[in-house]
Amino acid sequence: MTLNRPNWDTYFMEIASLVKERATCMRRKVGAIIVKEKRILTTGYNGAPTGVKHCKEVGCLREKLKIKSGERHELCRGVHAEQNALLQGAKFGVKVGGGILYVTDSPCFICGREIINAGIVRVVYKEGYEDENGIKFMKEAGIEVIKYKGENYEIE
16 A cells, blocks of 8 residues: 655645644734654744734734835734744743754744754745845854745655
Protein backbone atom coordinates (compact mmCIF):
# COMPACT_ATOMS: atom_id res chain seq x y z
CA MET A 1 0.00 0.00 0.00
CA THR A 2 1.36 3.43 -0.99
CA LEU A 3 0.75 6.43 1.27
CA ASN A 4 0.81 10.06 0.19
CA ARG A 5 1.77 12.12 3.22
CA PRO A 6 2.73 15.78 3.41
CA ASN A 7 6.40 16.38 4.10
CA TRP A 8 7.22 18.11 7.38
CA ASP A 9 7.40 21.65 5.97
CA THR A 10 4.01 21.23 4.32
CA TYR A 11 2.51 19.68 7.44
CA PHE A 12 3.67 22.49 9.73
CA MET A 13 2.91 25.31 7.26
CA GLU A 14 -0.65 24.04 6.91
CA ILE A 15 -1.01 24.14 10.70
CA ALA A 16 0.39 27.71 10.79
CA SER A 17 -2.16 28.62 8.10
CA LEU A 18 -4.95 27.30 10.31
CA VAL A 19 -3.58 29.18 13.34
CA LYS A 20 -3.78 32.46 11.39
CA GLU A 21 -7.56 32.09 11.20
CA ARG A 22 -7.65 33.13 14.90
CA ALA A 23 -5.96 36.47 14.07
CA THR A 24 -7.89 39.62 14.84
CA CYS A 25 -5.88 42.13 12.81
CA MET A 26 -8.06 44.03 10.32
CA ARG A 27 -5.24 44.40 7.78
CA ARG A 28 -3.45 41.06 7.65
CA LYS A 29 -3.88 37.66 9.30
CA VAL A 30 -0.66 35.87 10.23
CA GLY A 31 -0.09 32.54 11.95
CA ALA A 32 3.08 31.09 13.44
CA ILE A 33 4.17 27.90 15.15
CA ILE A 34 7.44 26.91 16.74
CA VAL A 35 8.55 23.31 16.32
CA LYS A 36 11.39 21.27 17.76
CA GLU A 37 12.16 17.64 16.92
CA LYS A 38 9.00 17.52 14.75
CA ARG A 39 6.79 18.49 17.70
CA ILE A 40 4.79 21.71 18.03
CA LEU A 41 5.95 23.75 21.02
CA THR A 42 3.91 26.94 20.68
CA THR A 43 1.54 28.78 18.38
CA GLY A 44 0.79 32.44 17.80
CA TYR A 45 -1.37 34.70 15.69
CA ASN A 46 -1.50 38.47 15.40
CA GLY A 47 -3.94 40.50 17.45
CA ALA A 48 -4.40 42.68 20.50
CA PRO A 49 -2.86 41.57 23.81
CA THR A 50 -4.92 39.45 26.19
CA GLY A 51 -7.57 41.50 27.96
CA VAL A 52 -7.40 44.44 25.54
CA LYS A 53 -10.09 45.26 22.99
CA HIS A 54 -9.41 44.11 19.45
CA CYS A 55 -8.99 46.56 16.59
CA LYS A 56 -12.33 45.42 15.20
CA GLU A 57 -13.92 46.90 18.34
CA VAL A 58 -11.93 50.15 18.56
CA GLY A 59 -10.65 50.66 15.03
CA CYS A 60 -7.20 50.46 13.50
CA LEU A 61 -5.05 53.53 14.18
CA ARG A 62 -2.63 52.64 11.39
CA GLU A 63 -5.52 52.40 8.93
CA LYS A 64 -6.94 55.69 10.16
CA LEU A 65 -3.56 57.40 9.68
CA LYS A 66 -3.09 55.70 6.27
CA ILE A 67 0.22 54.13 7.30
CA LYS A 68 1.63 51.70 4.75
CA SER A 69 2.10 48.06 5.63
CA GLY A 70 5.57 47.39 7.03
CA GLU A 71 5.94 50.86 8.57
CA ARG A 72 5.42 52.39 12.03
CA HIS A 73 4.83 49.11 13.88
CA GLU A 74 4.92 50.96 17.18
CA LEU A 75 1.49 52.47 16.43
CA CYS A 76 -0.17 49.06 16.16
CA ARG A 77 -2.01 47.74 19.20
CA GLY A 78 -1.55 44.18 17.92
CA VAL A 79 1.19 41.74 18.81
CA HIS A 80 2.70 39.94 15.82
CA ALA A 81 2.17 36.19 15.39
CA GLU A 82 5.89 35.44 15.79
CA GLN A 83 6.02 37.49 18.97
CA ASN A 84 2.99 35.69 20.38
CA ALA A 85 4.56 32.30 19.63
CA LEU A 86 7.76 33.35 21.42
CA LEU A 87 5.83 34.88 24.33
CA GLN A 88 3.72 31.76 24.72
CA GLY A 89 6.93 29.85 25.26
CA ALA A 90 8.07 32.35 27.89
CA LYS A 91 4.70 32.34 29.65
CA PHE A 92 4.48 28.56 29.92
CA GLY A 93 8.17 27.77 30.38
CA VAL A 94 8.68 26.17 26.97
CA LYS A 95 12.26 26.42 25.70
CA VAL A 96 12.09 27.48 22.05
CA GLY A 97 15.85 27.80 21.51
CA GLY A 98 16.96 25.47 18.72
CA GLY A 99 13.44 25.45 17.31
CA ILE A 100 12.06 26.06 13.83
CA LEU A 101 9.55 28.85 13.23
CA TYR A 102 6.87 28.33 10.59
CA VAL A 103 5.09 31.56 9.77
CA THR A 104 2.61 32.50 7.07
CA ASP A 105 4.29 35.88 6.33
CA SER A 106 7.98 36.70 6.51
CA PRO A 107 8.98 38.32 9.82
CA CYS A 108 9.46 42.08 10.07
CA PHE A 109 12.68 43.59 11.41
CA ILE A 110 11.36 43.81 14.99
CA CYS A 111 10.31 40.15 15.00
CA GLY A 112 13.59 39.20 13.33
CA ARG A 113 15.52 40.62 16.29
CA GLU A 114 13.40 38.67 18.74
CA ILE A 115 13.70 35.45 16.71
CA ILE A 116 17.49 35.82 16.73
CA ASN A 117 17.68 36.33 20.49
CA ALA A 118 15.23 33.50 21.20
CA GLY A 119 17.65 31.08 19.54
CA ILE A 120 15.43 29.99 16.65
CA VAL A 121 17.66 28.20 14.11
CA ARG A 122 15.40 28.02 11.05
CA VAL A 123 12.51 30.12 9.74
CA VAL A 124 10.14 28.90 7.03
CA TYR A 125 7.75 31.53 5.69
CA LYS A 126 5.00 31.34 3.10
CA GLU A 127 4.42 34.89 1.85
CA GLY A 128 6.74 37.87 1.59
CA TYR A 129 6.30 41.09 3.56
CA GLU A 130 7.02 44.69 2.68
CA ASP A 131 9.74 44.88 5.34
CA GLU A 132 12.47 42.56 4.01
CA ASN A 133 14.97 43.71 6.63
CA GLY A 134 13.85 40.97 9.02
CA ILE A 135 14.95 38.29 6.58
CA LYS A 136 18.29 39.99 5.93
CA PHE A 137 18.95 40.42 9.64
CA MET A 138 18.12 36.81 10.52
CA LYS A 139 20.37 35.53 7.73
CA GLU A 140 23.17 37.79 8.98
CA ALA A 141 22.77 36.13 12.38
CA GLY A 142 23.19 32.69 10.80
CA ILE A 143 19.55 31.61 10.87
CA GLU A 144 18.46 29.46 7.94
CA VAL A 145 15.57 31.33 6.27
CA ILE A 146 13.50 29.46 3.69
CA LYS A 147 10.59 30.58 1.52
CA TYR A 148 8.04 27.78 1.47
CA LYS A 149 7.52 26.65 -2.12
CA GLY A 150 4.16 24.94 -1.80
CA GLU A 151 2.84 21.51 -1.08
CA ASN A 152 5.30 18.64 -1.26
CA TYR A 153 4.44 15.08 -0.49
CA GLU A 154 6.43 12.03 0.45
CA ILE A 155 5.44 8.72 -1.03
CA GLU A 156 5.92 5.82 1.33
